[in-house]
Amino acid sequence: MNTFTDTPGTGAAQRIAPVVEQFLGGPPPVRIRMWDGSETGPEDAPTVHVRSRRALRRLLWQPGELGLAEAYITGDIDIADDLAEGLRAMRRASREQGLDLPRPGIADRLRAAGTALRLGAVGPRPPVPAARAGLSGALHSKARDRAAISHHYDLSNAFYSLLLDETMAYSCGYWTGTGPDYGPADAQRDKLELICRKLGLTPGARLLDIGCGWGSLTLHAAARHGVRVTAVTLAREQAAYVRGQVTERGLEDLVEVHCCDYRDVAGLPDFRGGYDAVSTVEMGEHVGDAEYPAFTALLHSVLRPQGRALVQQMSRGSTAPGGGAFIESYIAPDMHMRPLGETVGLLEGAGLEVRDVESMREHYVRTVEAWHRTLEERWPQFTALVGEETARVWRLYLVGGALAFEERRMGVDQILSVRPDAEGAVGMPPTRHGWYEGLGVAGRGGDAPDEPVVAGPRAGAGR
Incomplete structure (x- = not known):
């Protein structure tokens, strides 16, 4: 079975699902479990556990690969199963579904911010993990x-x-x-x-x-x-x-x-x-x-x-x-x-x-x-x-x-x-x-x- 299903109710997962689909250009290739226990996404896919509202705040401040990576580094996001198999399955599902990441416009970003606001995820920029490099000076000096x-x-x-x-x-x-x-x-x-x-x-x-x-x-x-x-x-x-x-x-x-x-x-x-x-x-x-x-x-x-x-x-x-x-x-x-x-x-x-x-x-x-x-x-x-x-x-x-x-x-x-x-x-x-x-x-x-x-x-x- 590989269908897009939602856990009954109006939890955080159901509220965030339309935003995720909008930013991915299609249904998510993973199952998403939110901090309140609500879930959405394919039942037989790897599960991404969004452990706190801070994860959404990180993505609002730093959309894309770096925001996701920092959410994982800090433990705000985790993959319930083996990380390697989870990433491999996500990439495979993305290819099979032909997901083509769109470029969200201003209206899309405002809509996402509104959802985050209703979920209590809006706030100051989370601190950058200490492991991040901070270089200065001319490139390759x-x-x-x-x-x-x-x-x-x-x-x-x-x-x-x-x-x-x-x-x-x-x-x-x-x-x-x-x-x-x-x-x-x-x-x-x-x-x-x-x-x-x-x-x-x-x-x-x-x-x-x-x-x-x-x-x-x-x-x-x-x-x-x-x-x-x-x-x-x-x-x-x-x-x-x-x-x-x-x-x-x-x-x-x-x-x-x-x-x-x-x-x-x-x-x-x-x-x-x-x-x-x-x-x-x-x-x-x-x-x-x-x-x-x-x-x-x-x-x-x-x-x-x-x-x-x-x-x-x-x-x-x-x-x-x-x-x-x-x-x-x-x-x-x-x-x-x-x-x-x-x-x-x-x-x-x-x-x-x-x-x-x-x-x-x-x-x-x-x-x-x-x-x-x-x-x-x-x-x-x-x-x-x-x-x-x-x-x-x-x-x-x-x-x-x-x-x-x-x-x-x-x-x-x-x-x-x-x-x-x-x-x-x-x-x-x-x-x-x-x-x-x-x-x-x-x-x-x-x-x-x-x-x-x-x-x-x-x-x-x-x-």
Whole structure:
């Protein structure tokens, strides 16, 4: 049964139903339960519980995605069933019903305000949740970029240690196994190893890791391949963590960690140009649209001839939305995604030759779902650490993110490019042979995952 039914009576649900239908352009795809217990909507649909009048007040002051998100974050709105299944069912029902959101006019808004007034929901603007970012200054100035990065990545190392696996990789994994003994950490190690192979890293090679995060690739490349790494991050918490890991693992001769803006890498004490490889794993989304050509020019300039660049980056469809109001307000302020083809064009425009592109969209569904499972399993620990509202921000973020990748509204890709020499030679192998061989077993059943394959002092002897 999937019919639009109302609970008998004249409760809040019956009063709000015409307004909901008007703003949605058709019957709601969910069942709505109001604070007084009255209900309206399809009986077999997910139930949205409007717990207080404040939820309506939030939507009056902030209509659309952001108002709904903030009502959920504060607990004014909840989904009675599993949030992921609820959002998926709502989107599916919206597609099946062909709902086309109209643009309410002044008369429509006045009518909605009148209904809210009769329900006692009119009042001053509710306070903005504390987890919302508040940035100022010129877009993508160094100061504003530092604040944007700090908002997300400096939440605390304790938080990310609780959320992520032992690799501390906060990016899409590469899932080569499906068995019960294959987990998120294995997928991350396979991703890190795949990047090293695509970059052709060998002992003594020089790698610039821009946006190194908590050092998963930096540490993997140094410990397992004897690579000399210059690691760069704008997040102070990340830099402190990576430095600690470098010392703990005895990699001081191989790794330099710098907390600075990517635009300042040319001024680093150990910057000498001529890197054999440069990596940037899910950092390019923070660069900005207008600044991206300069970013790709930087990738070209730091490489020696025949040096390789690996960009792992999220993308959006040509007609699909990017981050959206919620993501940009609470998760990644000033984030910018573009269709994959545009990024490829920008890399080529900088003088790099794109040699390989691999979509990892389905891999991100599994990666984000793994993070979400961890969040739910450790929910009391998360709420004790960051509070209920911030924990709900992350629940909504992870659930919505997995759904965006699942439905192809967002993608993620590894783009391998190379700087040709003066004669046009790139030094690339003729095939991809060897890139994927042995993935899925590396680091399991033998050496410990982070045990050095090439000892630090020997690998750094040629420095």
